[in-house]
Amino acid sequence: MWDRNLTDKTRRLIEAGDPEERSKYVLEDCWIPYRPASEISEELNFILERPRGNRPMGMALIGESNNGKTEILKRFIQGHQTQRFDDRVNVRVLDIEAPPIPHLGHLYSKILNRIGDPAAEKGTVGLRLERLLILLDRLKVEILIVDEIHNVLTGSGKQKKAFLNMLKHISNELKCPVVIAGTDKVQEVIGSDFQVQSRFPTFELPLWEPNEDLAKFLVRLEATLPLKNESKLWNLTPDIYDLSGGVIGNVVKIIRRAAFDSIVSGEEQITLKGLKRSAEKVTKPSGFANTTSNQNP
Numbered sequence: 001m002w003d004r005n006l007t008d009k010t011r012r013l014i015e016a017g018d019p020e021e022r023s024k025y026v027l028e029d030c031w032i033p034y035r036p037a038s039e040i041s042e043e044l045n046f047i048l049e050r051p052r053g054n055r056p057m058g059m060a061l062i063g064e065s066n067n068g069k070t071e072i073l074k075r076f077i078q079g080h081q082t083q084r085f086d087d088r089v090n091v092r093v094l095d096i097e098a099p100p101i102p103h104l105g106h107l108y109s110k111i112l113n114r115i116g117d118p119a120a121e122k123g124t125v126g127l128r129l130e131r132l133l134i135l136l137d138r139l140k141v142e143i144l145i146v147d148e149i150h151n152v153l154t155g156s157g158k159q160k161k162a163f164l165n166m167l168k169h170i171s172n173e174l175k176c177p178v179v180i181a182g183t184d185k186v187q188e189v190i191g192s193d194f195q196v197q198s199r200f201p202t203f204e205l206p207l208w209e210p211n212e213d214l215a216k217f218l219v220r221l222e223a224t225l226p227l228k229n230e231s232k233l234w235n236l237t238p239d240i241y242d243l244s245g246g247v248i249g250n251v252v253k254i255i256r257r258a259a260f261d262s263i264v265s266g267e268e269q270i271t272l273k274g275l276k277r278s279a280e281k282v283t284k285p286s287g288f289a290n291t292t293s294n295q296n297p
Contacts, residue, residue: 004230005223013226019263022226026259032220032252035213037072040203044076044179048092048143052175055199060149060190061181063205066249069181072205073145091115094136095145098182102155102163108132115139129166133173143177144170150182152189160189164196171199207246210238214251221252225259229269239272243279253282 006014013022043059050057063069073095083090096114099106108128112120115135123131146167152160171178180186180200190196208214218233218240225231233240233255244250258270258278267274
């Protein structure tokens, strides 16, 4: 067993032998590095560390729902925690979710609520913007992340344009890059406006293909599963692709549920039959290849 590729914690859990502890562990969130996520993380760090200019450049992160973009952003934010000093607080990265309706007042209140302003819902739209700019400058915010930006499409063309122009205005006033993220509808948000496109170059998080990249990911994922017997998931790459539709969140959910079931049953190994049963449990009855929801490896 010990010639297997396992993490130290996985080995300790197998040695301890407690099935209840192991079955709980396989369902916990665990980050598994993979190439597209690493490339996007590098770009986010580059944007953060780049000297501030008069026209800050951000990015638009595009990905299917459940395909990892929110998890990548969450890890980036966690890696740049708020810094507290005796005389000030430095919020390097501030994140919000775009309001369901692209109303500027809702945007300002979202940001003010996120930084803990007790008067976030009070005052005119103009006064909230003025307060927002003062507070973000005081907090030394270096990147503003707006997730679920496709929500902007629920508004009129005029509202969408005003929303994007305001993000540019906030960015220009504070010399702070803005990162927007959402589904493939982000392209509709950006539209054909050259100024908007140039401010938000797109980075796409693709679906998996049944290739070496997915096989390598399965090797890393299996290394975190405390099963007594080796499953060799990489040999099932085409089958896992078919069951998951190439969506990373679905890949992880199916495998973790199959691992849980194999511990409970005493089988202690993930098989194709077990993966198929797992896929039926964790996916919608309407079929899987086209379903999407949030990734959380």
